[in-house]
Every structure is written in structure tokens, then in C-alpha cells.
Amino acid sequence: MERMVNNRHVWFLERNKLITPLQCGFRKQRSTEDYLVRLESFIREAFIQRQHAVAVFFDSTRKKAVDCRYKYGIMKDLHQTNLHCRLLCFI
Numbered sequence: 001m002e003r004m005v006n007n008r009h010v011w012f013l014e015r016n017k018l019i020t021p022l023q024c025g026f027r028k029q030r031s032t033e034d035y036l037v038r039l040e041s042f043i044r045e046a047f048i049q050r051q052h053a054v055a056v057f058f059d060s061t062r063k064k065a066v067d068c069r070y071k072y073g074i075m076k077d078l079h080q081t082n083l084h085c086r087l088l089c090f091i
Helices: 002-015 032-048 063-067 071-080 086-090
Strands: none
Touching (some): 071 086
């Protein structure tokens, strides 16, 4: 049931262009490795142009980081994307 709801939710977000095309993680035919390729290209381009490249990384995989997510804010964001009623109750 959870997989079905997730597939439908992702379909809705992609169809309505509510997910940035830059998002790679947890999407079909994309992976976090795509981010590494993009980062490498960014660094190479800066090197070629003799410019600085700056990157900031956040570790959100730690259990504490996931547990501390602002649940009300997430639900509010989902509601603002016109996902109402049963789906929000399910989530």
C-alpha cells in the first residue's frame, strides 16, 4: 500500500512540475550518483575557467536528523500542493 501511494504521489508531483528537475534521489532512472557527476562537472568547469568552486554538504541520513523533521511543515507543504483528504490522512 505504501509503495502504491508513494508512486502516485511522485507521479502527481512530477506531472504538476512540483519537483525540481535537479532532484535526483528517490526518483526513477535517477540516483544520487547523478549528483556526483554534476558536482564533478561543476568543479571541472570552474578549474577550466580558473574560478573557485564552493560546495556545501548536509548529512541528513543520520537518524536524529530524520526524526527531527518538522512534520507539521511537511504536511502543510503537501496540503499546499493540492494533496488533500485521504492521502494526507494516510501519510
